[in-house]
Amino acid sequence: MADRGTDVDPAVATTADEIAAMEIRGAATIADAAAEALAAQARASTAERPEAFRRELRDAAKTLYETRPTAVSLPNALRYVFRGMDGETVADLRAATVARAERFQHELAHAQSELGAVGANRLRDGDVVMTHCHSTDALACIEAALEDGKELEAIVRETRPRKQGHITARQLREWDVPVTLVVDNASRRYLNRADHVLIGADSIAADGSVINKIGTSGLAVTARERGVPVMVAAQTIKLHPDTMTGHTVEIEMRDEREVLSEAERHEIVGDADDAGDARGTDNDGDAGDAEDGADARGDENENGRDDGLTVENPAFDVTPPRYVDAIVTEHGQFPPESIVTLMRELFGETTSEPWNPSR
Numbered sequence: 537m538a539d540r541g542t543d544v545d546p547a548v549a550t551t552a553d554e555i556a557a558m559e560i561r562g563a564a565t566i567a568d569a570a571a572e573a574l575a576a577q578a579r580a581s582t583a584e585r586p587e588a589f590r591r592e593l594r595d596a597a598k599t600l601y602e603t604r605p606t607a608v609s610l611p612n613a614l615r616y617v618f619r620g621m622d623g624e625t626v627a628d629l630r631a632a633t634v635a636r637a638e639r640f641q642h643e644l645a646h647a648q649s650e651l652g653a654v655g656a657n658r659l660r661d662g663d664v665v666m667t668h669c670h671s672t673d674a675l676a677c678i679e680a681a682l683e684d685g686k687e688l689e690a691i692v693r694e695t696r697p698r699k700q701g702h703i704t705a706r707q708l709r710e711w712d713v714p715v716t717l718v719v720d721n722a723s724r725r726y727l728n729r730a731d732h733v734l735i736g737a738d739s740i741a742a743d744g745s746v747i748n749k750i751g752t753s754g755l756a757v758t759a760r761e762r763g764v765p766v767m768v769a770a771q772t773i774k775l776h777p778d779t780m781t782g783h784t785v786e787i788e789m790r791d792e793r794e795v796l797s798e799a800e801r802h803e804i805v806g807d808a809d810d811a812g813d814a815r816g817t818d819n820d821g822d823a824g825d826a827e828d829g830a831d832a833r834g835d836e837n838e839n840g841r842d843d844g845l846t847v848e849n850p851a852f853d854v855t856p857p858r859y860v861d862a863i864v865t866e867h868g869q870f871p872p873e874s875i876v877t878l879m880r881e882l883f884g885e886t887t888s889e890p891w892n893p894s895r
């Protein structure tokens with residue numbers, strides 16, 4: 537965890553911890569919570585001068601920014617609030633920050649329902665939709681179709697390792713949608729029954745690539761092979777402006793214990809893992825550093841163990857645009873290749889750190 541400024545409000549620290557631990561998760565929900573946290577920081581600030589207020593807000597934004605790297609909705613939310621942080625006095629700055637954060641949250645909810653109406657038009661009465669992970673944007677399309685009186689069925693992928701498919705299944709059952717829950721590996725078999733694959737996004741790159749929960753790209757390739765259209769529901773806060781200037785999207789790597797418990801590891805390698813303790817610690821007992829990394833290139837894997845077993849746990853993957861049929865946003869639906877035009881319109885050409893907005 538990065539060094540948090542001394543004036544970072546406890547509410548901000550709690551939100552950051554909850555995002556990192558995935559108690560707050562999903563790109564839109566993370567963005568909403570980040571805006572709320574900036575408003576909390578503004579309300580709680582005891583800064584006497586505008587510069588001190590701005591510094592506090594910057595520290596709060598950095599604390600939030602450093603939680604998870606892949607969903608661009610998080611920096612986009614921060615950027616939005618900072619762009620409206622105008623005023624000559626602390627009182628003005630506080631009022632502007634709170635108002636801007638509230639406006640962001642309002643627009644987020646509004647965009648999701650607009651997007652839902654667009655996505656619903658792609659769904660026909662009686663359609664079967666295959667989902668992956670839990671996306672509030674994707675579910676907004678289903679909700680709007682149900683409100684239009686259409687009957688839908690869902691095939692819900694479990695979504696290893698965190699099983700966010702269960703959250704999707706719970707929501708769909710609350711709406712009375714018949715659900716078939718399948719393990720991720722079963723989806724090719726069940727694609728025969730599906731009319732659509734419907735997923736969300738954590739980030740969309742300028743070339744139309746979709747970054748979403750791990751497993752999405754394999755699903756999209758298989759869906760193409762089976763002739764099932766892939767629809768991505770993503771509000772425009774999922775557009776990643778930095779990718780217009782050639783930056784790539786960082787894929788978050790998570791704790792190996794989400795995949796393999798200590799007991800399971802022991803069953804595989806026996807007692808051979810005495811060299812290191814639990815996840816993320818090395819033989820120094822710290823979280824590892826550059827020097828430790830150099831050591832690890834010898835006999836030990838990246839967790840400082842010498843048991844020959846490495847577990848990798850990427851949280852997201854990249855689906856190339858050729859496997860995506862439509863990106864559904866609050867501004868209408870787009871073929872992935874044309875999303876860059878919308879990105880340029882909304883974000884301009886230049887980008888910067890969220891707390892140093894360029895426009």
Ligand SMILES: O=C(COP(=O)(O)O)[C@H](O)[C@H](O)COP(=O)(O)O
Binds near residue numbers: 671735
């Ligand atoms: O990949 C995930 C969540 O991953 P995690 O569980 O690791 O956060 C979701 O599909 C997107 O964030 C879109 O969600 P939404 O449409 O709600 O923004």
